[in-house]
Every structure is written in C-alpha cells, then in structure tokens.
Amino acid sequence: MGFGAVGKGVAEAILLKNDFIKENYGFELNIVAVADSSGSAISKEGLDLKSLLEIKSKTGKVSNYPVYGTDIKDMDVLDNVEYDCLVEATPTNIETGEPAKSLTIKAFNDKKNVVTSNKGHLALFFKELMDESQKNNVQFKFEASVGGAMPIINFAEETLSSTDIESIIGILNGTTNYILSRMTSEGSSYENTLEESQQLGIAETDPTQDVEGIDAACKTVILANIILGIPCTYKDVYVEGISKITSESIELALKEGYLIKLIAEVSKNALEVSPRLVKKNSPYAVDGTLNMATLKTDLADEVTVIGKGAGSLETASAMLTDIINIYK
C-alpha cells in the first residue's frame, strides 16, 4: 500500500535482492498487489515489478498496469488478494494516522503481518497497534519508520540483547542536520540555508515537519515505546525546532569546541527534541543528512549507530530486513 519513493524503493530492492534472499534465507518474495491513489495492480501469480515500475514512472498510476490494473482502492485492495505480509508505505499523517492506521488494523484482523515505514499511526496509537498485533498473533515491524537505513530497533533487540538500554540520544532527522551542518561550515543564515536545501530537494516545500522537530518527535515516541518500554504518544514529547538558530550562536559554540545539533532524547527523565550543544569529534558530530543515535546501556556503556536517515532504496533495505526477520 503506497507506491511513492519508499514503495517504489521496496519494489526495486526486491528486484535487486530476491536471488540473494533465496540463497541466504530460502524463500522468495512475490508481490501480489500494489496500490497507489489511482487504484491498484493485483495478480495472484505475482506482478512483474520491472514493468510496474516503468508504468508508474511513465503514467504515474499503477492502475495502468496491463491486464491486472484495477480501480480497486485503499482498504478494498486487502479484500481482493491473498497475501502474507502487508508492506505499508503510505504518507505519514500526524493528525489522524490515516490511512496507515486503518489499513494496519484491518491486516491484523485478517491475521496478516505488517511492515511499515510510516510514523504517524505509531506516534499517535502505538499501544493500540501493538495490542492488536499481539491479539491476532501476527508480527508488526517498523525499523524503517525511525532511522531509514540507520538500523536502531533491530540493533537494540538483536545486537544488544544482553543489555538494558537506559537512554537513547541522537539526531533523528536528516534535513535539519543538513541545514545546521551547512550553517556551520558556511556561516550562512537559517533562512538562506533552508532555501538552498529546498532547491536541492533536501528540504520539502513545506518544511514544517522537519524544521519544527515534528518528524524527530514521532521517532522519539516510537523508540520510547519499543526500546525503552515507556508508554507515550506524540503529545508527551517536548518539541523545539531549529528555526530560531542563528549563525551567530553557531559561531559562538564553534569557538568553544561545540556544534549545535537537533537532538532527540529518549529516557525515563525526558522525551524531548531540541537544539543542543554537542562536542566536536564526538559520535554526535556527524554532518550532512546523516542520522545517529547513541544508546546508553548498563553493560556495554555507550554504543552508537550512524546511517542514512532517508533515501528510497536505503529505507527499503530496512523494510526488507524486517520481512526477513518475520520469515525467520
């Protein structure tokens, strides 16, 4: 469900990696339906992803897929196809969590697993969604919703399995990290740097979700619930964006050996997204669109992951990992 940058990335990733998956894990992925806002393409024998990507790129509509293109939309698609796992990649909606929420709950009730890159429904209804998946005894995975290609949920669960994680502090939004990095390296103003970032396609035309910290706050909620077991929703996070950061304040910080970053903190003491000073040459000092997160543990002290927070194939790789883990 959803065939924008992430959905197309999943199709491309499957084309690239189906042989690898078969060789390493002993199963193949067969995409039996793809839906966008135009309608859907449904084939129980499996869609030809290469043709589908071409048709989407040429006409903008998956419903133009020959023979199997249909005008069946949204929720109805799920009733017209047999499947094992819903890959949910509709746009994030932080007001209602829709259509992700309804699609996901319907899939759970139909006893299907769900993998998502969406943040809205998780930030608003985390507990409800987890309860539904458990009630129906199905898997619900959302690695891509937090760090894109920066693995953090599976990292905490699989790789740090012997430790208690006490806090997570990190840079969870690539756009704001890019803006702050350029303001730092060029001494430019917030307004000019934002405009440049928009021209480069790094910031969106309406940059509110990124620059006001909303995107990072959604991710904070997801990490708090899934890794630290803190029940919370979006409204529990204190959020402050970067739009008031001046080049002067960045310069002042630099002189003392610090950088200004938009930092998310997930701990029992704080659920917070705000600009903070971080030391140069520390794990927090990563530049550009990179995301990072430092997990404070009881046994292993601090462990950090850094990776690309966005990107079509990059985000898709996290969803493929989730699918492989469900299969395993």
Added chain:
Amino acid sequence: MGFGAVGKGVAEAILLKNDFIKENYGFELNIVAVADSSGSAISKEGLDLKSLLEIKSKTGKVSNYPVYGTDIKDMDVLDNVEYDCLVEATPTNIETGEPAKSLTIKAFNDKKNVVTSNKGHLALFFKELMDESQKNNVQFKFEASVGGAMPIINFAEETLSSTDIESIIGILNGTTNYILSRMTSEGSSYENTLEESQQLGIAETDPTQDVEGIDAACKTVILANIILGIPCTYKDVYVEGISKITSESIELALKEGYLIKLIAEVSKNALEVSPRLVKKNSPYAVDGTLNMATLKTDLADEVTVIGKGAGSLETASAMLTDIINIYK
C-alpha cells in the same frame, strides 16, 4: 577458561544479568567450572560467582575456592566437568594461537559450543576452526574478539540481513586511537603521549601489539573471513603502525580539516591497517579509546557503529550476547 579482566567481567556480568536473562529469554546461566593458570574451581551444582571473584581478587587464584578448588589445569578441566558452552578468555597469542586453539578444538570435538574473546587462533586458523565447529554441528561465536563492546559481527548478520556488505573501514584499536587523539588535542609527541598512556594504564608496558597495528590486523582477518567471506590469515594483511606519526604531520592534516587515524580496511581490494587521513565531523572522527567501523552496503549505503573497544564488563556484554544467541 581464563579468569583475567575478560573472564572476571563475564562472571560479573552474569551476576548482574542472570535475572534479566531469565526474564527475557527463559534460561539461566550456571557456571560449573572456572580455570586460571593456578588451577580451577569445579562444581557441577554451579559455583558461587561472588565468592569466586572475591577469592580471585584476594589470593589471585581460583584454585583457592573452598571445597571445589582443584589443581586440575588447562585442557584437563574440560574432561572433568559437564557443560554446554565453553567461554574461552585466555590471553591472545599471535604466534601459535595457543592455548585457545587446542581448547576450542577439544570443546568442538566434545560437541560443545564455544564463545571467545580471543583473536590469535582466529587470525591464524580461522578456516580450520570454522570447519571443526561445523563438522561437529556446534556454534562458535566471537563478537568480543573484534570490537569489544562495539557490536559488529552480530550487527552485520542480524541487523543488515537484507544487504550485501562490500567493505568495512574502521578504527579497531582503542589504544592507538587514544594516543592519536591526545597528540591531536595537545600537540604532543608520539613518545611522550605513549608514556602518558602507559601511566594511565591505557597502553600496555609492551605496547607493540597495539601501536604496531598487530591487534587491529587480527581483527581485520576475523572481519574479512566472517563478514565478507574472504579466506585469509594474519600474514595476508598489510600492517603499518603509528610509531612514526609526528605531531607536525597531525598539525598539517588539521589545517586542511583532517585527522590522522589508524584505519583498518577490509575489502576485496585491500586487507590493510595503516594511518590515514579522515575528515573532521565524519563518522571516522571519533576520539579517545572508542572503536568504530563503517560498513559499506549495497542497499543501505554506509552504516556505522561506534562503541567501547575494551573494558572488562563491556567485552563481557558481547560474550553474553553471543551466549544468548546460541541459546536462541
């Protein structure tokens, strides 16, 4: 086997985490034998780790453990106890790989799993050891041998399961990173900084294995074999240490925005440990005793992990994770 810093760390970690493991994974760890160079303590009911740690700390010998202290040594210990998993933490020997190699192969032949923090036998006899473990259908895990508490093997296998890993480039030795970081921040000479590091206990009295890149080269071999599937041993790695780095060269690099780090490269093109220039504010620019590794993947682009490369409890946490994974 082995009750130095790492072995004691494992005992401490089990004391701290046995309840956590029981709660989360449904099993308990029972240590039925511990050996150091003095002899061993063996009890099929399980040793009291708190007492054992006290006795080791007071007398230096586990064989002084009341009632169950014995003069059974080395290989013979394995014949005098029933167990499921050997935790091998004897000192690294890069000439012969002993006693780790013989202990490990004996355990395999007795159909026991092995977890190790040792590098020597892996750097010299990787293929032989893997073949033996597979032939006997037992598990062999060595997360702690590479990054200490910086997870990298489990990270690559579990968290990046959908991607091909093309190369690993990183800082795999904490002592040299500490020396280079201090030379950079203080403008001091290699000789003075090494001496200071020795006084602080960060560098050893004979610092050769660290400063000449031998330790990092062993880790390079392990990563090449286990993650990239490149069959190799220690002699295949080009190694250059840090003892010829001058404060002048560090200062020159700094002026151009670079730092000098001892970098290990693991790729089809190169197995190499050598000083290299890295960009400031990049994931490679971590200071102090930290280790880091950037994994270049096909789908997720570059993903980096950073963590403590050494430390008793930290290294033990990696061994506990291995034990949990074997159990799972």
